[in-house]
């Protein structure tokens with residue numbers, strides 16, 4: 528536990544300086560004294576992610592406990608880590624406090640021992656009163672930046688609280704069963720034999736009762752199953768694939784949807800693009816694991832002359848780079864890394880990709896546009912302006928109760944996702 532607090536403090540100090548959470552956690556694991564157990568790795572992940580989910584709440588609680596200004600790094604990070612454990616985990620309170628005191632000594636901050644002990648004990652004494660004050664503002668209640676809260680509130684006046692609340696939940700671990708290798712029922716039975724409980728979602732998804740390490744998933748290395756959120760599993764269905772079609776997956780890495788398309792499709796000719804050469808390697812590795820084939824090319828999908836041979840595609844998937852606002856519970860640090868001004872810039876990049884890729888769709892073919900965002904600028908507004916610019920595009924509505932104008936709302940079983948289907952007349 529002490530080691531987890533120490534490593535979490537190192538990681539959080541970096542995140543507070545603007546570093547990406549996963550990179551900071553990888554760095555922290557590298558500084559572990561000895562080999563971390565699976566349990567320790569999971570705890571480090573939970574604390575790292577948990578602090579980002581509840582960051583504003585924790586800051587506002589601690590603010591009430593500091594007589595003067597907040598302490599300097601790394602003490603501020605250590606107190607946030609311990610406060611998260613006291614407020615949102617079942618770790619024994621006395622262990623959290625006594626270990627935090629020891630970590631303060633290890634961090635070599637003079638005089639910190641008594642200070643850490645005092646702050647955390649006071650927190651425990653008046654926990655509910657401090658939380659009540661922290662929750663007086665929506666920032667404290669939902670731990671999102673103000674601009675993000677205002678946007679969601681304006682765009683979803685009926686459900687903004689539910690949407691922001693979902694972003695604080697721990698996300699489920701969802702699997703996609705490769706029906707080429709086994710039926711969902713068969714795979715569910717294989718999991719059961721390993722003591723792993725799962726419930727069906729969508730057409731080939733299984734939500735695990737508790738997340739596990741992929742190494743524990745039977746047949747993972749043989750491609751019997753992949754990890755993929757339920758909302759992300761709609762792409763092949765919406766593409767309406769037929770045998771022998773020529774398909775483009777324009778922003779493919781790390782290849783989650785590429786693999787799914789190839790598992791589901793029959794004799795498809797698929798080109799997978801991604802502008803990041805490192806990430807295109809991940810697509811290749813993913814496809815090898817699933818034992819399916821595609822041509823994988825590192826290129827800017829919007830720069831047709833750099834990759835297109837002039838032959839049109841029957842189906843194009845544009846799983847566009849986006850704000851990730853629908854998956855904030857999976858990547859809680861994006862709430863703090865994104866800026867309000869990123870949204871128009873992302874929308875402009877999406878528009879450029881849409882316009883370029885529309886040119887490669889054959890007549891009668893379709894383009895499916897997807898984002899893991901809940902912001903209308905990237906979704907419905909993008910769709911509306913595309914239809915204005917391209918009168919030859921026919922909009923095909925998605926008839927499924929899960930979709931609301933193309934939007935899947937984040938809920939216990941789904942990430943926030945958006946899809947639009949355009950057919951070329």
Ligand SMILES: C[S@@+](CC[C@H](N)C(=O)[O-])C[C@H]1O[C@@H](n2cnc3c(N)ncnc32)[C@H](O)[C@@H]1O
Pocket residue numbers: 759777778779780781782783784785800801802803806826827828829846847848849880
């Ligand atoms: C949302 S992710 C794609 C996820 C992927 N479709 C999956 O299901 O695993 C967006 C991807 O777009 C890539 N990207 C961003 N701009 C691009 C561009 N102009 N051309 C091609 N790829 C791009 C990013 O490198 C990133 O891998």
